[in-house]
Amino acid sequence: MWTWLIAFLIAFFVSGAATAQQEADTVAPEAGSDAAAAFAGLSADARAAMMAKQAGRPTEAGEWMVAAANPLAVEAGARVLRAGGSAADAMVAVQAVLGLVEPQSSGLGGGAFLVWYDAESSAITTLDGRETAPLAATPRLFQTAQGEPLKFFDAVVGGRSVGTPGTPMLMEEAHRRWGRANWAGLFDDAIALAEDGFTVSPRLADLVAGDAKRLRRFPATEAYFFPDGGPIAAGDRLTNRPYAATLRQIAGDGARAFYAGAVAEEIVAKVRGAGGNPGVLSTVDLALYRVKERPPVCVAYRGHDVCGMGPPSSGALTVGQILGMLAHYDLAGLGPQSAESWRLIGDASRLAFADRGRYMADADFVPVPAEGLVDPAYLAERAELLSGDDALPQVSPGAPQWDHAFLWADDMSIELPSTSHISIVDAQGNALSMTTTIENAFGSRLFVRGFLLNNELTDFSFRTHADGVPIANRVEPGKRPRSSMSPTIVLKDGQPVLVIGSPGGSRIIGYVAQAIIAHLDWGMDVQQAVAMPHLVNRFGSYDLEEGTRATELSQALAAYGYEVGARDLNSGLHAIAVGQTLQGGADPRREGIALGQ
Numbered sequence: 001m002w003t004w005l006i007a008f009l010i011a012f013f014v015s016g017a018a019t020a021q022q023e024a025d026t027v028a029p030e031a032g033s034d035a036a037a038a039f040a041g042l043s044a045d046a047r048a049a050m051m052a053k054q055a056g057r058p059t060e061a062g063e064w065m066v067a068a069a070n071p072l073a074v075e076a077g078a079r080v081l082r083a084g085g086s087a088a089d090a091m092v093a094v095q096a097v098l099g100l101v102e103p104q105s106s107g108l109g110g111g112a113f114l115v116w117y118d119a120e121s122s123a124i125t126t127l128d129g130r131e132t133a134p135l136a137a138t139p140r141l142f143q144t145a146q147g148e149p150l151k152f153f154d155a156v157v158g159g160r161s162v163g164t165p166g167t168p169m170l171m172e173e174a175h176r177r178w179g180r181a182n183w184a185g186l187f188d189d190a191i192a193l194a195e196d197g198f199t200v201s202p203r204l205a206d207l208v209a210g211d212a213k214r215l216r217r218f219p220a221t222e223a224y225f226f227p228d229g230g231p232i233a234a235g236d237r238l239t240n241r242p243y244a245a246t247l248r249q250i251a252g253d254g255a256r257a258f259y260a261g262a263v264a265e266e267i268v269a270k271v272r273g274a275g276g277n278p279g280v281l282s283t284v285d286l287a288l289y290r291v292k293e294r295p296p297v298c299v300a301y302r303g304h305d306v307c308g309m310g311p312p313s314s315g316a317l318t319v320g321q322i323l324g325m326l327a328h329y330d331l332a333g334l335g336p337q338s339a340e341s342w343r344l345i346g347d348a349s350r351l352a353f354a355d356r357g358r359y360m361a362d363a364d365f366v367p368v369p370a371e372g373l374v375d376p377a378y379l380a381e382r383a384e385l386l387s388g389d390d391a392l393p394q395v396s397p398g399a400p401q402w403d404h405a406f407l408w409a410d411d412m413s414i415e416l417p418s419t420s421h422i423s424i425v426d427a428q429g430n431a432l433s434m435t436t437t438i439e440n441a442f443g444s445r446l447f448v449r450g451f452l453l454n455n456e457l458t459d460f461s462f463r464t465h466a467d468g469v470p471i472a473n474r475v476e477p478g479k480r481p482r483s484s485m486s487p488t489i490v491l492k493d494g495q496p497v498l499v500i501g502s503p504g505g506s507r508i509i510g511y512v513a514q515a516i517i518a519h520l521d522w523g524m525d526v527q528q529a530v531a532m533p534h535l536v537n538r539f540g541s542y543d544l545e546e547g548t549r550a551t552e553l554s555q556a557l558a559a560y561g562y563e564v565g566a567r568d569l570n571s572g573l574h575a576i577a578v579g580q581t582l583q584g585g586a587d588p589r590r591e592g593i594a595l596g597q
């Protein structure tokens with residue numbers, strides 16, 4: 001059963017008998033690569049964590065742990081935790097540094113969802129820091145004069161796609177509820193890195209070079225990412241004093257320094273003045289912005305409760321539906337190398353995506369049958385559809401229990417991979433799972449005071465109706481676009497056992513569901529679970545991760561009747577397993593680490 005996984009891991013990572021600490025002391029991280037320069041100043045612990053990841057092993061710790069997409073951000077979080085800060089405190093420090101060193105994925109100009117497990121009360125709380133559509137948005141926001149959907153990047157690049165950011169207020173709200181450390185001090189690392197300079201990572205450099213045409217459209221964006229005419233390169237030292245100044249304002253005055261006054265006015269001016277594609281955001285939108293507490297969505301799976309973010313995210317409902325259907329099948333007995341496992345997972349995912357496209361959107365604007373969608377009886381009925389021998393020839397949305405008689409048409413919104421995920425467990429046993437985004441890589445490409453503005457509004461359906469029937473995820477003023485972000489905490493007997501999430505557009509759902517199955521059904525440790533080759537099916541065709549042994553299932557899946565293709569599947573899973581010790585896993589497809597003590 002293990003040969004498939006083990007062969008993959010050996011093929012991708014250097015195996016070694018030395019301890020992580022010995023390796024860190026004797027081998028430079030990613031020796032000989034640009035990453036060695038980018039992360040040369042890391043602590044011995046962080047280098048050990050990087051070595052553990054490269055060797056395919058989880059990081060182990062006894063008290064606390066933080067996992068995120070960039071070692072500098074993880075180190076900032078670790079310093080807070082080491083000094084006795086809470087997971088919420090550490091998140092603020094991690095997010096502040098991510099906005100600097102991984103600006104393409106998340107930051108002050110974006111939005112996020114946060115799932116919190118409180119060790120004292122054993123309660124799960126979910127906070128919605130999603131961007132909102134401006135009050136001046138109309139149903140025609142993403143349509144041509146003829147009412148046809150705009151081309152995706154014509155909508156993305158510029159002011160039109162920018163929603164009111166939620167991340168700064170979410171950071172403040174999490175700290176207000178669960179913080180112990182002094183707020184202002186949580187920005188120290190990010191401010192120092194922004195003022196003194198940080199080393200550009202290979203990933204950031206590659207993405208800048210690959211997006212040059214769009215980034216160069218706006219002078220401030222071009223000036224930052226192409227300082228001497230050419231793109232920033234891996235190993236360059238980059239400062240961002242405007243970002244440091246913005247952080248100083250937020251550190252001193254709280255999030256209100258962002259949502260009113262000079263920062264807010266400059267954001268609005270940038271959006272409204274975006275050459276060729278202005279938006280309609282106003283200072284009133286920023287002044288009205290609020291973080292919302294939402295009811296968590298929890299679904300039973302193999303004796304666990306899988307808890308996450310409900311609408312406007314489709315994450316927990318869709319992950320929950322997939323797992324709730326698969327609970328009726330013996331995936332552990334079948335194993336990870338069985339094509340039958342992937343037939344079941346693939347078609348459960350297709351059925352869940354059919355419901356997602358029909359029913360899931362911002363529940364403050366449209367009725368969402370959230371309870372009905374994860375009702376065990378409904379999922380048992382949907383699971384029956386998987387009992388055949390071949391791929392389902394077609395899937396359609398089901399009819400969950402609902403107290404509304406609305407008819408919705410199926411959604412057509414596009415989501416491309418981007419985003420970042422932070423998992424933290426603190427010394428008190430609180431757990432935080434937060435997925436954070438500016439949507440597309442580099443968001444709207446508009447750069448204000450050292451950070452990029454999101455393009456989150458393009459997560460709405462560009463069409464508002466299909467054949468006269470309204471689409472639940474259509475644009476409406478003040479509404480939050482549907483998300484796929486799936487920050488998740490898995491509980492066993494009310495205690496957290498797994499904290500996990502990923503970037504990746506609408507494939508986030510498949511990445512997270514697969515990693516949970518890998519850990520709970522197939523017994524993989526967290527590092528194996530996040531590194532495992534991906535197989536994702538959302539709408540019928542099966543995406544197999546190119547360059548991995550996942551492609552060996554290609555023929556078997558095609559024989560079931562799936563269209564099959566190999567492609568880059570760029571997840572960024574960061575996970576912490578909570579047991580006798582803490583074990584952290586960081587996705588080898590990205591630059592992050594899991595670090596603990």
Ligand code: GLY
Pocket residue numbers: 415419437438439440456459482483484485505506
């Ligand atoms: N923009 C990515 C998501 O919210 O799913």
